[in-house]
Amino acid sequence: MPDAKLYSLLPHRRAIRLLRIKSGTGKKGIQITLETFDLDSKTQFTALSYVWGDATSQRKITCNGHKKLITRNLWGVLSQLKKQRFDCLLWVDAICINQNDEEEKSFQVAMMRDIYKRAAKVIFWLGEQGRYDEDAVNLMREFFKRYPKRLDLERNRVKTLKEMGLSYFDQRWYGWASLCCRPWFRRAWIVQEFLNAKESVFMSGALEISSKLLVHCGYATGVCVAIREAVLGHSTGAHEIEKYILRFQALRIYQFADDIRIFDLWCWSQQLEATDTRDRVFALLSIQTAVNMDMIDYRKDEATVYTEIAIKALSIPVPRITSTGNTVLTSTHRVHTNDMRRVSRFLACKFRSPQSSNLPSWVPDWKPIGFWFVPLTRYYTGTATFTYPYDHAIVKDKTLSISGIFWDEPEIIIDSTPYMDQLSQTIAGKDSDNQKTAKYMLDWMYQCYIEAMSISLRSVEKVDSGRFCRAMAFGVHLEKTVTPDKDYMKGFQALYRKFESLTGKARYHPSFLQSYSEPSCHGEVYESRFSELSAGRKFCVTKKRHLAWVPKETKPTDRICLLAGCAVPFAVRPVGQQYELLGDCYRDDMVEEKGLEIPREPYLFEFL
Structure with a gap:
């Protein structure tokens, strides 16, 4: 009917x-x-x-x-x-x-x-009750009694299960893993449904599970290394469960957020699924208070929806300073923003893929890309400012104009391995072909090392092993480190040795590895930073003799520029007198949370 x-x-x-x-x-x-x-x-x-x-x-x-x-x-x-x-x-x-x-x-x-x-209440339906669900919930309750607070979980990040009073051989971990893998957790709509519910309960068949309990324990799976290993060890779908763990973490974090930036929504959307690709935006907009819900219109096509949210992310009308020092209001067809970090973080979401060809190059694509892409602005939060007057961000007729300077050029680009986008699975020993992957990675890492060390042969610029190991981790601070370069080197060695353990002894060794035989307390952090940030990027040496990471689509004819207000540099591609935005970059002289003041007159880039 x-x-x-x-x-x-x-x-x-x-x-x-x-x-x-x-x-x-x-x-x-x-x-x-x-x-x-x-x-x-x-x-x-x-x-x-x-x-x-x-x-x-x-x-x-x-x-x-x-x-x-x-x-x-x-x-x-x-x-x-x-x-x-x-x-x-x-x-x-x-x-x-x-x-x-x-x-x-x-x-x-x-x-x-x-x-x-x-x-009055929201029911989160996980599906029919599984065989081990009740056992899993009992284990979660035991854990929650020991660690009822979020801070307690984060303090136990590096403890073993034994230190936490838990057994690895408890079969209830299988049920825990099974609950983490329910399809409900990958829906795009769960974010608004979960965050807006004033009272809620999870249901697995007839089994009712406290929302506080399930999300708390899911978050524990993300932040406590021992628990994650136990859950992964009792799951046949280790690759998939890693994604679910990230979703659990985000749900827990967003519970405490007053407002959520569009940048964070884009990052979150990578782990979510929607039948209609427009829903990847629509489902998340409702938790962003600055966005008018009138934007939700199923009569608009995908490209229009993605472009409109990009313009919205950049659009706060403000006064602007002219070259004469006078303050003027922007005209109606121009969009400016006084929140420099807003532009930086949003443009850093840009990952160029063949699927994005129908979008302006500066508009982030919300469709899934098959791996977890982490914008560098997650760690680099400073801003670039010019001593000269400049236009910060102007959008007109789908062209983004923004002031900036040319900063560098890629010279030697080392192709990323075909396995780097899923590297976390190889590091964890969960990849189905991890021996081949590890061998490929060892050769790749040695090639990067040789190119970095050869800088000293081609110029007066000196590159030592500490600088190389720091660049491989994108210069991101390791936790509680006293001797940074030494700890970066230990972290690199831990990663190198882990690949060797999967494939046997490597054909070549960076010479400095022989000096560090003791395990590194920063090894896990180093591995984590390398695997998450190398995905979607290539290692390169620039013409100014820096070690860098650039978007995987970058070619030697492309340029690296600094854009006004942005915390990180960007790779751009000349197209006549205009440019395409490829994505964010890292260069080894960047410092977290430190901005740049540029005493040069900027150039106005127009991005198609």
Whole structure:
């Protein structure tokens, strides 16, 4: 029966539909009623958060006397609630929104933040109960009693399970891993649904799990190395579970955030999935208070949506200083911002891929790229400022104009290995072909070392082993270090030795490795920084004899520039008199949290 018979036009823009499950025997199947209510009224209702599941696998229910098809996963939720004699009003997007009406869908989706905020309770449905779920929850409860606070977890980051009073051989870790891998945690919409819920509970079949407990223990999996190893060790899908762990961490962190930047939303979106690629933006916009929900419009195509959010990320109208020193207001067709870090962080989200060809080069692509790409502005937060007057950021006709200078050029670019984008799996020994990968990485690391050391032969510039090892970790500070260069060298050795343990002795060794036989207390941090930041980038030597990392699409004919207000340099590609933005770069003279003051007159770059 066509859905058109179920849905009449909503009376106004704040109206919603709510359903009620009819009680009765299972012989009649699932029967529901659907009614219209004012969202701003005091009507009490529960909202459901779930995974739609396979759209081709459907079951029938009866809605207001008409047959309606829903996904098997949603049918499972309603069936479980019926067994529990759930008689409250319920909001379910697939039923309460007319999915065939694009206009209604747009304004209803724009209201979802309010819907989840106004719900008396939100149910997060994880699916049918698994065999080990109850055991996992019991283990989580034991752990939570020991470490009830977030700070407690972070203090135990490097402790062993034995020191934490836990056993690696406890089979309940398998259930813990299984819960972490539920498809619910990769949905794009979970962020707004979770953060806007004032009261919530997770359900795995009939098993109810406290939201506080599950998210707390998921966060523990991310920050406590021993727990992560235990969970990974009891899981057959180690690569996938690493992604889920990151999602857990983000949920826990965002609980404490007053507002979330569009930059952070883009980073978060890499780990999420959506059937409609526009939902990767729409699902996250509702937790960004600076964004007008009117942007949500399913009549717009993907490129338009991505470009509009990019302009929004840059757009705060402010006064600007002219070359004569006078202050003028920007015209209506120009967009300026006085938040320099806003521009820096957002442009650093740019990862160029063949899929992005229909977008302006400066617009971040929200589609998944197959690996975890970390913008350098996560660690480098300073800004570049000019002593001369400059225009900071102007957007007109999809062209971004921003002041900057040419800073350097790539000279020797060392191709990244085909395995670097998934390097964390090799380091953990979880890659299915890690012996081949490790051998490739050892040869690659030695090639980088030789090119770095050869700088001293080609110029008066001196490059020592400490500088090289620091550059391989992108110059990011190691924790509690007293002798930085020595600790960078120990960290590099730990990484090198780990690859050797996977493949046997390397053919070549950087000479300095022989000096450090003791294990490094910073090895895990060094490995982590290298694996997360090298993904999507290539190591290179620049014409000014610096060690650098550039976007993987960079060619020797490209340029490295500093842009006004940006914390990191960017690789750009000349296209006639204009440029394409390739992505952020690292150079070995960069310092975390330290800005640059540039006493040169800037050039106005126009990015297509």
